[in-house]
Amino acid sequence: MSKTRIKSIYQCQQCEAESPQYLGRCPECQSWNTLLEKKVEVAKPGATQTTSTKRFTLDDLATPQLLQDIRLTDDMLRYSSGYPELDRVLGGGFIPGAYLLFGGDPGIGKSTLMLQVAQHVANSGKTVLYVAGEESPLQIKMRADRLGLQGNRILVFPETNIYNIMEEIKTSRPEMVIIDSIQAIYDPDLTGTPGNASQVKECAGKLMGIAKALQVTILLVGHVTKEGTVSGPKLLEHTVDGVLYFEGEKFRSLRILRTVKNRFGSTNEIGIFEMGESGLTEVTNPSELFLSESSYRNDPGSVIVTTMEGNRPLLVEIQALVGFSTYPSPRRVANGVDVSRLHQIIAVLERRLGLDFSKHDVYVNVVGGLRIQEPAADLGIALALVTSSHETAIKPKTVITGEIGLTGEVRPVSHYDARISEAEKLGFETIVLPKMRKPPEKASLHGIRRIEIGSLMEALTHCLDQKRRLPQDKVRSEEVVTGDESHAAFH
Ligand code: TYD
Ligand code: MG
Secondary structure (H helix, E strand, O other), rough: OOOOOOOEEEOOOOOEEEEOOOOOOOOOOOEOEEEEEEEEEOOOOOOOOOOOOOOOOOOOOOOOOHHHHHOOHHOOOOOOOOHHHHHHHHHOOOOOOOOOEEEOOOOOOOOHHHHHHHHHHOOOOOOOOEEEEOOOOOHHHHHHHOOOOOOOOOOEEOOOOOOOOHHHHHHHHHOOOEEEOOOHHHHOOOOOOOOOOHHHHHHHHHHHHHHHHHOOOOEEEEEEOOOOOOHHHHHOOOOOOOEEEEOOOOOOOOEEEEEEEEEEOOOOOEEEEEEOEEEEEOOHHHHHHHHHHHHHOOOEEEEEEEEEEEEEEEEEEEEEEEEEEOOOOOOOOEEEOOOOHHHHHHHHHHHHHHHOOOOOOEEEOOOOOOOOOOOHHHHHHHHHHHHHHHHOOOOOOOOOOOOOOOOOOOEEEOOHHHHHHHHOOOOOEEEEEEEEOOHHHHHHHHEEEEEEEEEHHEEEEHOHHHHHHHOOOOOOOOOOOOOOHHHHHHH
């Protein structure tokens, strides 16, 4: 007689709370109509506890061993993805047994990246199993042709049943498995359609087991869903060894690979790619991509700032447009910078310099589609706002760096040398930096002119291009409300 019986429970697809009976509203997260039936195996009363029968076991492979006895073999050494940009983000390449998630919006280029990586790994003599859950082998072949890939040593497996996938991994023993995508894979033992929370979790859990047991690198592709990534990558973040997000705007070619978790390396690094006619290419000198001829001119409202992405300095152009508003409450639009940061900078400009933006719409944009996360761009944003509202400009070939404090002081930033070198390398003549208590040792070695400033006021005094200032009578009085200090700076 069987010692177990099958029982129905109801699980919320949003928060995974369970209930013994069907409820219209989840008692945990209060979502409506999210409970789905799930069959579970439970022990009959009095029976000794048994684990559920599994179709696939790894018993022979998983045994405890002494840590001191575990040997790192050559096989465990990292191997390259073929792309230094990706290798750096991974912390030096792939590791056998690593279980990684590549998330991103649909259409951003995840499958393209996976196929390109697959070919590079295959070219190094490894076998790659490409599990196609969403596309037919023919579609994948067409993509490979477009990318100019041969497809040798890449096994394309159109399958969505998790057990068949696991059997195939066990049989063909590839070094790398790509699951495109995890939301398409299902476990026939569970109710619920592929992509729902319990299906995704269950299938991902099974794949993790196999990655570790067979020391195979498994890459999961996961779509970010509109509703806050519920059954997507967020759900898996704690399960996997690393989470990489592929970001960018669909109608722009720039793609950024960002890590939010990495058990094998830093989460600071980003990889920059460009999507072209024949796939993704690495951008090895990103600053060049973000700057144009006009960036060196510094038109009104345009400022070049330094920003660190991991350990890499980038020069990017910030543009601002300040114009008279016809809205009852003026607009504040920030693309690529945090809008609350923009509000803070505007508040400091109003309070410390006496400028008035209360009747003006403010638009700020980071050229090239990059998102700036560090506050070292503050001063640049502030100067872009000031030069736009006053139709003036900062001196040409000048790079601006500094965080602004609430009292209008300019605060020190990290990675001085790297920022200075990058500005110099790209042909800028002056870099404006926060005053340092102790200047970095290497700073004096640079040929570029350094202007060290301690406050917003000092920055304005030193940075504004005298030739570009308009006579006072040409500046519309509504646009410029000056206090004593700013008066001194501008007129
Ligand atoms: P894809 O890799 O299918 O995206 P995802 O798997 O993230 O959904 O890429 C889709 C987009 O990329 C599609 O709009 C076409 C574009 N693309 C190129 O621009 N160049 C290329 O070489 C390829 C293969 C795709
Ligand atoms: Mg895809």
